[in-house]
Amino acid sequence: MRPSFGAKPTKDGVSFRLWAPGARRVDLLLERRHAMQRRQDGWYVAEIAGLTVGSEYKFRIDDEIDVPDPASAFQPQDVFGPSEVIDHDAYVWRAHDWRGRPWEETVLIETHVGTFTPQGTYRAMIDKLDHLVETGITALELMPLADFAGRRGWGYDGVLWYAPDSAYGRPEDLKALIDEAHLRGLIVFLDVVYNHFGPEGNYLGRYAPTFFTDAHTPWGSAIDYRVPQVRAFAVENALSWLTDYRFDGLRLDAANHIMAVPGEQSMLQDLSVAAGELAKATGRHIHLVLENGDNRASLLDAAQEPPNGKYRGQWNDDYHHVWHVMLTGELAGYYADYQTPRMDLARALASGFVYQGEISEFWGKKPRGESSGELPPATFVNFLQNHDQIGNRPLGDRLESLASPKQIEAALAVTLLAPMVPMLFQGEEWGSKAPFPFFCDFQGELADAVRKGRKQEYAWAYEKYGDEVPDPLDPATLQSAVLDWISRTPEEDERLALVRELLALRRKVIMPRLKGARFGDAEAADTGLLTAQWRMGDGAALHLIANLSDDEVAYSNGNAGTPIWGGEAGERLPPWSVVWRLGG
Numbered sequence: 001m002r003p004s005f006g007a008k009p010t011k012d013g014v015s016f017r018l019w020a021p022g023a024r025r026v027d028l029l030l031e032r033r034h035a036m037q038r039r040q041d042g043w044y045v046a047e048i049a050g051l052t053v054g055s056e057y058k059f060r061i062d063d064e065i066d067v068p069d070p071a072s073a074f075q076p077q078d079v080f081g082p083s084e085v086i087d088h089d090a091y092v093w094r095a096h097d098w099r100g101r102p103w104e105e106t107v108l109i110e111t112h113v114g115t116f117t118p119q120g121t122y123r124a125m126i127d128k129l130d131h132l133v134e135t136g137i138t139a140l141e142l143m144p145l146a147d148f149a150g151r152r153g154w155g156y157d158g159v160l161w162y163a164p165d166s167a168y169g170r171p172e173d174l175k176a177l178i179d180e181a182h183l184r185g186l187i188v189f190l191d192v193v194y195n196h197f198g199p200e201g202n203y204l205g206r207y208a209p210t211f212f213t214d215a216h217t218p219w220g221s222a223i224d225y226r227v228p229q230v231r232a233f234a235v236e237n238a239l240s241w242l243t244d245y246r247f248d249g250l251r252l253d254a255a256n257h258i259m260a261v262p263g264e265q266s267m268l269q270d271l272s273v274a275a276g277e278l279a280k281a282t283g284r285h286i287h288l289v290l291e292n293g294d295n296r297a298s299l300l301d302a303a304q305e306p307p308n309g310k311y312r313g314q315w316n317d318d319y320h321h322v323w324h325v326m327l328t329g330e331l332a333g334y335y336a337d338y339q340t341p342r343m344d345l346a347r348a349l350a351s352g353f354v355y356q357g358e359i360s361e362f363w364g365k366k367p368r369g370e371s372s373g374e375l376p377p378a379t380f381v382n383f384l385q386n387h388d389q390i391g392n393r394p395l396g397d398r399l400e401s402l403a404s405p406k407q408i409e410a411a412l413a414v415t416l417l418a419p420m421v422p423m424l425f426q427g428e429e430w431g432s433k434a435p436f437p438f439f440c441d442f443q444g445e446l447a448d449a450v451r452k453g454r455k456q457e458y459a460w461a462y463e464k465y466g467d468e469v470p471d472p473l474d475p476a477t478l479q480s481a482v483l484d485w486i487s488r489t490p491e492e493d494e495r496l497a498l499v500r501e502l503l504a505l506r507r508k509v510i511m512p513r514l515k516g517a518r519f520g521d522a523e524a525a526d527t528g529l530l531t532a533q534w535r536m537g538d539g540a541a542l543h544l545i546a547n548l549s550d551d552e553v554a555y556s557n558g559n560a561g562t563p564i565w566g567g568e569a570g571e572r573l574p575p576w577s578v579v580w581r582l583g584g
Contacts, residue, residue: 004232006071006162007057009087013049018059018069019229020044020207027060029082041229042208053090056082067203071233072163073244074171075147079159079201088244091175095182100248100285101138103302103312104378104514106187107416107503108139108423110386113168114152115436115481116426122173126180128485133184135429135496136503140181141189141251143387145174149200150441152478154387155191156219156253157198157440161237164245171245178246187248189289190241194234194267195257196220200446217257225259225267235271242278242286249287250275251315256294265309268299272307279306287312289381295353295369302379303515313421316380318344318354323384323411326548327403334362342524342548349418349532349544350522352380373519377534383423384411387436390425394461394469396437396481398428405431405491406576409498413578414546416502417510417565419517419534424499427483431495434484437470439477447473502565509564509582513537527553529573536582543581547573 008015020026021042028034028046036044036059044059056076058066068075072083109132117124132140146158151167158165164174178188196219197204204211205221211230215222225231241247252258252268260266272288279286288311290299295318301310318338325331326341337360338344344354351373360368372379385399399408408431416422427434442450450472455462461469470477488496516537524530528549534542543561547553555573561583569579 004229005236006069006073007083007085009053009085010047013047014051014055014085016046016048016057018044019233020059020061022209023061023207025062026207029058029060029066030055033060051085053085053087055085057085058082061207065203065206067207068160070160070204072147072160074166075160075163076166078151078166079147079149083163086171088171091172093175093246094179098182098246099283101185101187102285102515103287103421105511106139106287106421107137107506108141108189108381108421109137109426109429110141110143110423111426112143112154112387112436112481113145114478116483117485118482120168120482122169122177125177129181129184129186132186135500136507137424137429138185139187139189139248141423142191144191144193144253146193147201148198150443152439152441152475154391154438154440156193157200158193159198159200159202161192161233162240175245182246187285187287189249189251189287190245190247191251191253192238192241193253194223195254196223200442213259215259217254222257222259226261231267231270234267235274238271239274239278242275248285249289249312251289251291253291255290255292255299256296268311269309272309272311276307290314293317293363295355295372297353297356297370297372297375300372300375300379302376313379313381315386315423316348316353316382316420319348319380319382319420320384320386320389322348322354324389324399327399327407327411337362342528342530345548346522346524346530346532351519352377377419377517377519378421378514380420381423382415382418382420383425384408384415385425385428386423387425390436391438394458395465396435396470398433398435400431400433405495409495410546410548410576410578412499413502413565413580414544416499417506417580418544419510419514419536419542422506429496429499430488430492432483432492434481435470436481437477438472439470439481440472442473505565510542513540513542525553527551529553529555540582545569545573545579545581547575547577550575
């Protein structure tokens with residue numbers, strides 16, 4: 001399918017297309033001005049013979065404002081500068097036979113390009129890929145790259161969805177990172193944001209006002225996916241990341257804030273179908289994952305291959321929240337919904353979501369979620385930390401600063417061997433204490449508004465910690481989050497060895513049995529004893545016995561199967577101990 005939007009090299013020059021139904025006139029600005037032809041349904045087009053790749057351009061709207069291409073492939077001078085013509089076909093891929101890996105082999109690590117290395121670039125990440133492979137990680141996930149205003153940010157304020165941010169390098173640098181990952185057997189995911197545009201550098205409302213509705217998300221105006229061109233803009237963007245850059249999968253941010261029309265096929269379904277058609281045509285494994293606070297199990301099916309309207313998996317916030325409450329005792333905000341964390345953990349292990357239609361106090365005292373126990377366990381991406389859960393804390397402090405090593409190691413032993421897809425956050429594999437506070441690079445009134453908003457949201461923290469709360473606009477805040485790859489302590493080396501041992505066992509024992517696995521049951525006692533079992537794809541039963549408390553507990557239910565981790569489960573289980581068994 002030929003993309004509808006943006007600038008595309010042709011045999012004789014470059015073709016330009018802009019959807020601007022709200023504009024009376026559009027001019028293409030190169031070395032000189034070219035009037036674009038208006039076509040049906042608000043499209044403006046221009047064919048410029050002899051124009052070369054690398055040329056920079058803008059669009060002039062109604063002789064009033066000059067704007068970048070909303071489908072720009074690259075912005076060398078950030079979101080306010082000109083767009084650059086890129087020939088994606090010019091890159092010579094080395095891993096040309098790469099087709100991806102099955103979903104059941106996925107072990108994710110979430111990363112932020114700007115803080116993953118001291119250099120903060122795509123190219124610098126290449127040097128760390130061998131570390132990921134040696135650790136047992138199989139999937140590298142990048143936080144959003146769509147061009148955002150400034151040189152620092154998490155990426156969730158992107159305004160030019162097709163342009164990887166120039167703060168990290170050029171498009172060919174990103175392709176080199178993905179190519180090198182594929183050569184090492186790593187699949188690569190990208191986090192994409194289709195629920196809103198960032199607050200600075202988005203001009204769509206000026207010349208395509210029907211892009212948005214009167215409804216609002218927590219981050220701005222909702223995008224109107226009832227409009228065919230708007231829906232196509234998102235679907236084609238997803239296909240661009242999957243084809244032009246050869247990402248193996250996408251994680252869609254806050255899908256519950258993506259507008260859907262009851263009774264009609266949603267943009268989410270269209271995107272899944274389009275990705276599935278690409279997978280079928282190319283023989284590739286393509287994986288789509290949701291973040292969705294509504295816990296809509298009906299959107300999910302890890303076994304659908306290729307995608308055909310469903311999503312492979314979902315980030316399971318419920319799973320994170322129960323562990324966080326159990327390990328820290330914190331009950332503020334959304335954690336208040338998890339007053340019985342051990343029982344809630346048992347529910348997550350037995351059937352996926354904790355909230356499957358129960359009333360959620362935090363989510364407006366209304367039912368949240370759908371029944372999920374019939375889904376494959378691998379539908380759920382489970383984690384103990386991610387960018388949100390660390391970065392939305394006032395100090396950006398990690399779990400390492402909040403819980404004991406023994407508690408965290410028990411949580412890792414459960415998470416990394418359970419038949420759900422596990423995910424780590426960068427540096428978690430060695431127990432890094434580097435914070436990950438919120439940071440951005442806005443200017444003027446917007447910068448002042450961000451500071452004011454943070455101080456209102458975290459008033460208690462500013463009262464308690466004062467100047468210790470990092471200023472999101474200060475460059476030092478980003479620098480504090482950069483991983484230290486050199487000065488690992490002996491304790492961090494021990495943690496890394498533990499994670500590598502767990503993931504090696506996962507690769508050998510769990511992964512081969514994941515396809516066709518089914519949920520079983522789980523029970524939690526007030527003493528801290530937790531037991532769970534699943535029926536694996538080869539018919540074997542996977543058993544978990546754990547003591548998630550500070551005291552020794554009695555265990556007398558027998559020992560079915562063969563020990564694979566943690567030794568024998570005796571009549572007394574030590575504090576924070578985990579035993580895994582297979583068989584029987």
